[in-house]
Amino acid sequence: MSDATSRAGVTTELHVWRGRAEDAGRYDVYRVPYVEGMSVLDALVWIRAHVDSSLAFRYGCVNANACKTCMALVDGRVAYMCTARLTPAVGKVEPLPKRPLIRDLVTDTAPDDEKLTSPTQRD
Amino acid sequence: MYAAIAAARKDASVLLLDKSLVGRGGATIMAQMTVAAAIGHEEPDHWTNHLQDTLAAGRELCDERLARLLCENGPTRIFEMDGWGAHWARGADDRIRQVKAPGHGRARCCYVDFLNTGPGVAGTLRRQVGTLSSVRRLSNVAVTEVVVHDDRAVGAVGMDVVSGDVVTLAAKAVILAAGGLTKIYRRNSASTNMGGEAYALALWAGAELIDMEFVQFFPIAHLAPRLVGMDPIMWDPFRYKLGGRLLNGNFDEFMHRYGGQDSGAYTTVRDHASYAILKEVEAGRGSPHGGVYLDFRHVPDETLRAAFGPVIDRLAHNGIDLTRTPVEVAPTAHYHMGGIRVDGRMETRVPGLYAAGEAVGGANGANRLSGNAITEALVFGECAGREAAGAAAGTACGWNAGAAAGAAERLRNALGTDDENGVPANVLQRRLQDVMWEHAGPFRTAERLGKGLDGIREIREAPVAIRPAEGFNLDIQDRMELRAMLTTAEALVRAAAGRTESRGAHQRLDFPDGDARFARNQALAMNGDRMEARWPNGDARS
Numbered sequence: 066m067s068d069a070t071s072r073a074g075v076t077t078e079l080h081v082w083r084g085r086a087e088d089a090g091r092y093d094v095y096r097v098p099y100v101e102g103m104s105v106l107d108a109l110v111w112i113r114a115h116v117d118s119s120l121a122f123r124y125g126c127v128n129a130n131a132c133k134t135c136m137a138l139v140d141g142r143v144a145y146m147c148t149a150r151l152t153p154a155v156g157k158v159e160p161l162p163k164r165p166l167i168r169d170l171v172t173d174t175a176p177d178d179e180k181l182t183s184p185t186q187r188d
Numbered sequence: 189m190y191a192a193i194a195a196a197r198k199d200a201s202v203l204l205l206d207k208s209l210v211g212r213g214g215a216t217i218m219a220q221m222t223v224a225a226a227i228g229h230e231e232p233d234h235w236t237n238h239l240q241d242t243l244a245a246g247r248e249l250c251d252e253r254l255a256r257l258l259c260e261n262g263p264t265r266i267f268e269m270d271g272w273g274a275h276w277a278r279g280a281d282d283r284i285r286q287v288k289a290p291g292h293g294r295a296r297c298c299y300v301d302f303l304n305t306g307p308g309v310a311g312t313l314r315r316q317v318g319t320l321s322s323v324r325r326l327s328n329v330a331v332t333e334v335v336v337h338d339d340r341a342v343g344a345v346g347m348d349v350v351s352g353d354v355v356t357l358a359a360k361a362v363i364l365a366a367g368g369l370t371k372i373y374r375r376n377s378a379s380t381n382m383g384g385e386a387y388a389l390a391l392w393a394g395a396e397l398i399d400m401e402f403v404q405f406f407p408i409a410h411l412a413p414r415l416v417g418m419d420p421i422m423w424d425p426f427r428y429k430l431g432g433r434l435l436n437g438n439f440d441e442f443m444h445r446y447g448g449q450d451s452g453a454y455t456t457v458r459d460h461a462s463y464a465i466l467k468e469v470e471a472g473r474g475s476p477h478g479g480v481y482l483d484f485r486h487v488p489d490e491t492l493r494a495a496f497g498p499v500i501d502r503l504a505h506n507g508i509d510l511t512r513t514p515v516e517v518a519p520t521a522h523y524h525m526g527g528i529r530v531d532g533r534m535e536t537r538v539p540g541l542y543a544a545g546e547a548v549g550g551a552n553g554a555n556r557l558s559g560n561a562i563t564e565a566l567v568f569g570e571c572a573g574r575e576a577a578g579a580a581a582g583t584a585c586g587w588n589a590g591a592a593a594g595a596a597e598r599l600r601n602a603l604g605t606d607d608e609n610g611v612p613a614n615v616l617q618r619r620l621q622d623v624m625w626e627h628a629g630p631f632r633t634a635e636r637l638g639k640g641l642d643g644i645r646e647i648r649e650a651p652v653a654i655r656p657a658e659g660f661n662l663d664i665q666d667r668m669e670l671r672a673m674l675t676t677a678e679a680l681v682r683a684a685a686g687r688t689e690s691r692g693a694h695q696r697l698d699f700p701d702g703d704a705r706f707a708r709n710q711a712l713a714m715n716g717d718r719m720e721a722r723w724p725n726g727d728a729r730s
Binding site: 085100101102103104113114117118119120121123124125126127128129130131132133134145147148150167168169171173174175176178179180181 | 208209210212213217218306307324325326327328329348350351355378379380381413414415416417418419420506507612613614615618653655656657658659660661662663666
């Protein structure tokens, strides 16, 4: 999050999908200090630092929208979490629906030939 | 990626690992500015002019072999990238456009239009790598140690981030191209994987680091109002195209008080500009968020749109109208001049271990010119890939399971150190960022640096909590990254303490002047568990 500070007491509620299988997940609800202009990614980074570090999501360039790796469903629409703005109202974040789920908001977005299927081990 | 391409050209079989997704992490993707090379399209130029400017900016500390390699081979790499479809901005005459950035004597900085230089370069390399059947790409593999056996680099140990499995990789040569360290500072313009891991991996493997005290603080990173979807260093292209006036909190120009030029002149090199801005803030003349103003109100809307088209809309989306309001800017950790000590073939003192890109130290001395970072990524990558492939061709596989077992054991031990009373590693990383910004930031003193070392020690000794989670466990990834960040931070602070003078990006308030005896480089290496400094060209302090 930026160095800007939250206006005292203003929070927003974020419902975040958690789980390892599409049919066995849940929505965890987090109250996040709201700063005008903040992104959904800012909120997730705040949650990891202050509430639950086990929350999984993918990002690279931090709010520059250059790496294009932070895609998810924000309020039902595919969006980059680094540019999707948080609103003072309730928000919902879910993993991309058409990609294999890895965990929480992380889906398998690596090209098929870039994955480690069997570790290269030699003894 | 350039190293992989060059190695494949030499018939090597290449494994290209990336902790995030291949070609989507690191610093290149974030570069919205320029690539400096003396191609002479905009005006007559020669690589020796580029070299002269680079050496002058480096304040007597450049490794001339590396600086020469960068400047001499830059044009070849620009044209090769052009052939691969990099969309360098072109003029009506179809010649590649080049602009003049501070410290460059000629207009020699190429770019991809509308702030797309980095994504353009990364995309071009990613596509090119994708055409090579001898390059196997692996995303989401985080390397935690280079394996050394019989004093040679023989592979690596790491973790598959997706599964959490420990991975061992045999190789005849290893190239570290994991970028810089700016994530160890609170204010930074880094990707999330810029924690300085290449430096720690090199140190642990037995290589030396050089010039670690020289961190480039980019003077005019965006500070306020809140801006998303843009790199915080985006204002430089605006300055080289449109000028833009720097004003302090009282809306007065100030650069002249520090020997620079005002009135929108874009001429002050980065270390001087950062110094001037921070001094204004320190004197109580800063903007509300602790920086200064960058003002384009004198530039007509149509001129702004002609120069930056869609970017003006993105700014509007962020509530920023440059014709009405100045933005606030401040220095941010942006680039590391120091790094892994290599010879003119990019090899470290550990045979088989190479470095490329920002991870390499020495080419830019005490201060880097705008535009030289991508050039070194391309040039050093090509050199490292070619040389490593040549060396590998004449080498038997030196893999040793015993040597790897030690590294794998250290990784498993680190993963097994969950402490329920501990603090998650991402929180400890944030603490380290604060320690580094407060005590080893742009202005340093012996006392601050001492506190910096204490802070690093406390964080290293703090119990770490790792929440159990199957698959894509960021706690584990952060834990391993923190371990490397602490080693790199310690190297930086020790080097900064050892240089008792001010030069380029290294400013000591207790030694405010340059000292001719320090016109030489400082190297660091591990001696057992201890980090030791060495002055390869003679100890300045004796």
